[in-house]
Amino acid sequence: MDFDSLERVMRKLALEAGDVIMKIYDSEDFEVRSKSDDSPVTAADEAADAVISAGLRAAFPDVLVVTEEQADSHGQQADAFLIVDPLDGTKEFIHRRGDFTVNIAYVVDGTPVRGVVYAPAKGRMFFTRADGSSVEEQGPFDKDRVGSLAPISVSTPDNSALMVVASKSHRDQATDDYIGKYAVKDMRSAGSSLKFCLVATGEADLYPRVGRTMEWDTAAGHAVLKGAGGDVVRFDDHMPLTYGKDDYANPFFIAYAPGVALQKA
Numbered sequence: 001m002d003f004d005s006l007e008r009v010m011r012k013l014a015l016e017a018g019d020v021i022m023k024i025y026d027s028e029d030f031e032v033r034s035k036s037d038d039s040p041v042t043a044a045d046e047a048a049d050a051v052i053s054a055g056l057r058a059a060f061p062d063v064l065v066v067t068e069e070q071a072d073s074h075g076q077q078a079d080a081f082l083i084v085d086p087l088d089g090t091k092e093f094i095h096r097r098g099d100f101t102v103n104i105a106y107v108v109d110g111t112p113v114r115g116v117v118y119a120p121a122k123g124r125m126f127f128t129r130a131d132g133s134s135v136e137e138q139g140p141f142d143k144d145r146v147g148s149l150a151p152i153s154v155s156t157p158d159n160s161a162l163m164v165v166a167s168k169s170h171r172d173q174a175t176d177d178y179i180g181k182y183a184v185k186d187m188r189s190a191g192s193s194l195k196f197c198l199v200a201t202g203e204a205d206l207y208p209r210v211g212r213t214m215e216w217d218t219a220a221g222h223a224v225l226k227g228a229g230g231d232v233v234r235f236d237d238h239m240p241l242t243y244g245k246d247d248y249a250n251p252f253f254i255a256y257a258p259g260v261a262l263q264k265a
Contacts, residue, residue: 001080003114003130005059006106010116011127013055014102015143017048017086018120021102025093025121044093045069048086052104056082063106066248068216074248080108081244085216089192098122099191105219110242115223117193126152126197126224134200134227154230154257155202161185162260165195165204167211174210178235181263182206196221199255200228207255210235215248222255230257235265 024030024044033041049069056065064081066073082104087093089100098121105115116127125137135149155163160183166175171189179187190198196218198204222232222241232241235252254262 001060001063001106001108003132006114007127007130009055009059010104010106010114011125011137011146012143013052014104014116014118014125014127015141016055017051017102018118020044020047020051021087021093021100022120025096041069042087042090042093045087045090048102049084052084052086052102056084056104066216068214077244077246079244080106082106083112083216083219083243083248085193085214085220088217089194092191097191099194101192101194101220103193103216103220105223107215107219107243110244111240112219112223112226112243115220115227117197117220117224119192119194122194124194124197126200128223128227132227134224136197136201152201152224152228154199154225154228155205155259157205157257157259158185159183159259159261162206163204164188165190165198165207167191167195167209172211175208178208178210178263178265193217193221196225196232196255199230199257200225202257205257206260208235208252209254210252213250213253215243215245215250218250218253219243225255230255232256233262238262 021044064078067084085103088103092099102118105112114128118125123139138148164187195207232255241253
């Protein structure tokens with residue numbers, strides 16, 4: 001893979017997808033339908049998916065593209081593949097809360113090695129450079145020219161006063177019970193893959209997820225977090241969270257800055 005080209009293409013496609021998402025988001029009304037698994041889908045999911053998947057296949061015709069909105073891609077496997085969630089946080093989008101993202105990642109041998117997370121309503125863009133390091137770009141964003149970049153890095157946590165981020169739409173008692181095992185200074189809620197990015201920037205130390213997710217939900221945020229010095233492990237045994245599983249479904253997991261003393265499930 002040409003990582004310079006990958007960085008350029010993923011960033012541009014994320015911005016283009018953000019434009020089509022925001023056009024629908026800012027409209028007076030939009031239709032919400034249910035997929036076979038009862039999860040919601042909107043025209044924005046589908047329009048963003050069309051932009052991203054076409055762009056990736058044109059730029060990297062020999063690389064498998066797995067995307068949430070194309071069920072036929074879910075039965076395909078490869079050692080290296082691109083994985084897309086064109087609109088992560090559809091519930092946040094529907095309720096006009098702004099915490100939704102465009103996620104594009106590249107996975108090699110089970111590990112997300114490059115990714116972009118763009119939150120168009122928040123004006124925040126995080127991505128991995130060609131060298132694997134993670135940055136946040138300052139807006140306004142030009143699709144053909146990278147703007148001002150700030151390197152990002154995980155915190156040095158204080159285990160007696162941790163900053164924790166949890167899901168806004170999927171918070172439950174099991175999550176709260178696990179968080180209760182830590183000495184927490186402050187707690188915040190966020191939607192979509194932004195939670196990974198908050199750990200990556202040091203705005204949070206820990207993000208536990210005790211709930212169902214798919215690989216397209218997490219791969220881009222995982223890549224950004226890894227590029228900032230963080231990691232993601234399985235909730236049950238603290239082994240690395242891997243990708244390319246048969247059904248692309250994740251186990252529960254913990255995203256964290258390495259200084260956090262992880263507690264048992």
